[in-house]
Amino acid sequence: MIDPASPYLSYVAAAYGACAVVLGGMTWRAWRGWRRVRDAWDRVQRRDRP
């Protein structure tokens, strides 16, 4: 278990924080991109359906 008294704790926290920001940011951007296109895609699919 990580030692809360470690002098390196702030560096470890910053690295995992950066990881959370990068992974979270990528996920948010990917999902937002899909949500923007999804409705238009559904309309095209409905129109093309015989």
Added chain:
Amino acid sequence: MEPARFVALCGRVLPFAVALAVAMLAAGLLFSLALSPADYQQGESVRIMYVHVPAAWMALFVYALVAVLGGVGLAFGHALAFHAARAAAPLGAAFALLCLVSGSLWGKPMWGAWWVWDARLTSMLLLFFLYLGQIALSGAFDRQARGDRAAAVLALVGCVNLPVVKFSVDWWHTLHQPASVFKFGGPSIDPSMLLPLLLMAGAFKAVFFALWLIRTRTAVAASRVAAARLAGGAR
């Protein structure tokens, strides 16, 4: 593959990909923060390795993937390959950035410096810039197809940098430590640290795969929607 079929296939695969990514990330974080020991020399700062090294591996892997997809797109004119390459490049850039930032956060307590112009660090920074150039080039043309082709050429040329990143620690005397996992004679890292490292590497790969699916699906759908709008406007 037909765009509608690809989008439908992504919709079916995605829940499993997301579940795998979440499960692997949870296991990876549990092992890297709670169940793995501190290093006898580096103390708790060694836990930065479980973010830094998988991010570096992913940055290299995604760049190779983007180059292969670009090559397939150039050779066969396959639109899906270009969509997939365009979807992967920003993810690879994000992993390269995470590698640089976490490396800097590890370097300060261990080396006493946030940054040194060491061969490994410099070649990784170059890889990040190659990603940025590729993303910029892809969107720099009025016609997406021209941007895709230009970005694919840059990706293929930039592949020269991949062995430089990997072998820089062997070719030059660097402050950065040499390879301890992928090397002749097997890993020299203790199993208690190798397991969390591999778990986090698997988690990053699973996260990338899930996000890559979402982004490729978005790119395919967006191009289909744009084509339908053009056709609608022409009628």
